[in-house]
Structures are given as structure tokens and as C-alpha cells.
Amino acid sequence: MGGVMKIVDHRLTTEFADNDWVDKSGGKFAPGLPDTVVIHYTGGGSLASALNTFKDPKVSASAHVLVDKDGRLVQLVPFDRIAWHAGISAYLDRNGLNSYSLGIEVVNAGKLEKSGSLYRSWFGRSYPEEEVVRAVHRNEEEPSYWERFTQEQIETVLNLCQALKNRYQICHILGHEEISPGRKIDPGPAFPLDKLRDRLLHDNRKDEQESGGETRISGVVRAQALNVRSGPSVNSPTIVQPLSRNTELQILDEQKGWYQVEVKVRGWVAGKFVEKISSS
Known part of the structure; x- marks a missing residue:
């Protein structure tokens, strides 16, 4: 059983x-910092390889x-200390974003090259088509192939950023590609960065609902106790x-018998234990 983040x-x-x-830190943040989160991909194939590198x-x-493929987390540096993740970087009137930001690395190969019916990473691993996204990077003009992030990773990053925002004065959520354009391309277009930060920082959900861009469906829990998981699978961590029974919630999405719901965090529950009661 998992716990609240x-x-x-x-x-x-x-x-x-x-x-x-x-033991790789630039000391403690200055007062009032960090106020930024920077999201990266590891550019590798596993959590183990990323840990070995760091x-x-x-x-x-x-x-x-x-953040591993299944949504599980490994913390490497306390959040009050500066990590070395941004490198040469700038945003607005700031240079050297390490001194202002928290770095989240998501296990992902990044850009891929098509090779027959498969897609190959720079380190030689091949990925099937269902694990690949074809999309245009925000700093490029032509589409490329990218490893797809898992739903568990996306949900975990969302909830982690929310926890960081609740604890620190987070006002910027950025991609490495935005603070080091031309030098870095992560997390790339396979990661829903714009949607995530819009949700966390600007909360445009009400505007979307009023304009008809999103239908909100309410539900109520009918099980005695219902786990909320990071992805639509019994193997995803809670x-x-x-x-508890009779908890009201918002249903945001549905996949193969699972509902993506929102109470205090966003996660996935088994749909057979939720009764839809209204839509608006």
C-alpha cells in the first residue's frame, strides 16, 4: 500500500x-529558492544505468x-540542496538554472532512429512501434521518433510536481530544452510538458469546461476501500x-476498465468499483 506523496x-x-x-551538490539554495522545476529524460534504457551514471x-x-518506467521514484539529492542537472542554461533574466531549480530525470531513451519495423536508440536498443511517438520537437521543424513515456511516469511527475509546488514556491516548470535550446532536446515532444504545467500553474480546467473542451463526469466509490494507482494496471504502485466507500470524485479518462480520477491527486482506479452519477 502506497502513501500520500x-x-x-x-x-x-x-x-x-x-x-x-x-554526494554531488552545489550547497544549499538561497532563501526563497528553489522556485523552478526542470524536467529531463535520462537518455538511457533503465533506472540502473541512470543510477550508475549519477x-x-x-x-x-x-x-x-x-522516475522509473513503473512510476516509482528514487531521490538522489535533498530538495534544499543544489543538484547539477541544468548545465549551461538560461531563462528570463537568469543564468545557471541549477541555482534556482529542482531536477527531475525520467527514464526514457529520447530520440530514436527508424530501422525497418523497429526504432533504435543511440545506445543500440530497439523499440517496437507501440512504444514510439512521431512528433515535432518545439525547437525543430521536422517530425522525429521518440520513445513514449509510460502513463505511470506522467502521473508520477504530475503528482511529484504538485507536492513540490505545495512545499516550495514553485512558479516555473520547464523542460531542459527550454533552458538550453540548441544544446538539449529533453524531455522532447513525447512528454506532455505544456499540458502538465498548464494544469499545475495556470489551472485552465475551468475555462476548458466552460468552453466545452472537457466534459467532467462525477462518480462515487462503491467499494469498501479503493486503491488509487499511478497507471491503469494492478501492477502500478498506489x-x-x-x-473509502461513498467518496465522490471526478472521472477524467477511461482505459480498459480503469478510470483516471481526481480527488486530491490524479490517479487510476478500477472502474467496476465506481458508479458514474453525473456529467457536466
Whole structure:
């Protein structure tokens, strides 16, 4: 059973988050910081390879959190300390975003090259078509192929950013590609960055609903206790305490018998235990 995503003493304290501290930090943030989150992809094929890179003393790089394919988290640096994830970077009137931001690294291969019926990463792994997105990068003009992020990863990043926003004065959520254009292309167009930050920072859901862009369906829990998971699968980790009977919720999406719902966080529940009661 998972727990609510909480931050205590600048550390995640949830059952679906581990830690593997690395001694690569630029000291503590200045007062009032961090106020920015920067999202990256690892450019590799596994959590293990990313951990090996960050723990290598010869590599001058670190990040605050790694997000694995199944949505599980590994924290590497406490949130009150500067990590080395942004490199040469600028945004608005700032240079060197390490000093202002928290870095989230999501396990993903990034850009792929088509090879017959498969798609190959720079490190030689091949991916089937169902794990690939063809899309145009925000800093490019022609479409390319990208590894698809898992739904579990997207949900976890959303909930993590919400927890960080609740704890710190977060006012910017950016991609590495936006603070280092021409040098970096992550997280790329396969990650719904614009949608995520719009939801977290601008909350345009009400405007979408009023303009007819989104239909909101209410529901009520009919099970004694209902797990909320990071993705539409019994294998996805739970992200909050179970919902009790008669809990009201908003249904946002449906996939293969699962409802994406929103109470205090967004996650997935088994649809057979929820009764739809209205739409608006």
C-alpha cells in the first residue's frame, strides 16, 4: 500500500519512493529558492544505468529525483540542496538554472532512429512501434521518433510536481530544452510538458469546461476501500491511501476498465468499483 506523496525535511517520505543519495551538490539554495522545476529524460534504457551514471565520481552530474518506467521514484539529492542537472542554461533574466531549480530525470531513451519495423536508440536498443511517438520537437521543424513515456511516469511527475509546488514556491516548470535550446532536446515532444504545467500553474480546467473542451463526469466509490494507482494496471504502485466507500470524485479518462480520477491527486482506479452519477 502506497502513501500520500509528502516531503519532510526536504525528502520524499512515501512508500513508492526510495533514496540513493549521491554526494554531488552545489550547497544549499538561497532563501526563497528553489522556485523552478526542470524536467529531463535520462537518455538511457533503465533506472540502473541512470543510477550508475549519477553515482560515477567521474561524472559531474546529479539530479534530485529519478522516475522509473513503473512510476516509482528514487531521490538522489535533498530538495534544499543544489543538484547539477541544468548545465549551461538560461531563462528570463537568469543564468545557471541549477541555482534556482529542482531536477527531475525520467527514464526514457529520447530520440530514436527508424530501422525497418523497429526504432533504435543511440545506445543500440530497439523499440517496437507501440512504444514510439512521431512528433515535432518545439525547437525543430521536422517530425522525429521518440520513445513514449509510460502513463505511470506522467502521473508520477504530475503528482511529484504538485507536492513540490505545495512545499516550495514553485512558479516555473520547464523542460531542459527550454533552458538550453540548441544544446538539449529533453524531455522532447513525447512528454506532455505544456499540458502538465498548464494544469499545475495556470489551472485552465475551468475555462476548458466552460468552453466545452472537457466534459467532467462525477462518480462515487462503491467499494469498501479503493486503491488509487499511478497507471491503469494492478501492477502500478498506489499513490495515496485507499478511497473509502461513498467518496465522490471526478472521472477524467477511461482505459480498459480503469478510470483516471481526481480527488486530491490524479490517479487510476478500477472502474467496476465506481458508479458514474453525473456529467457536466
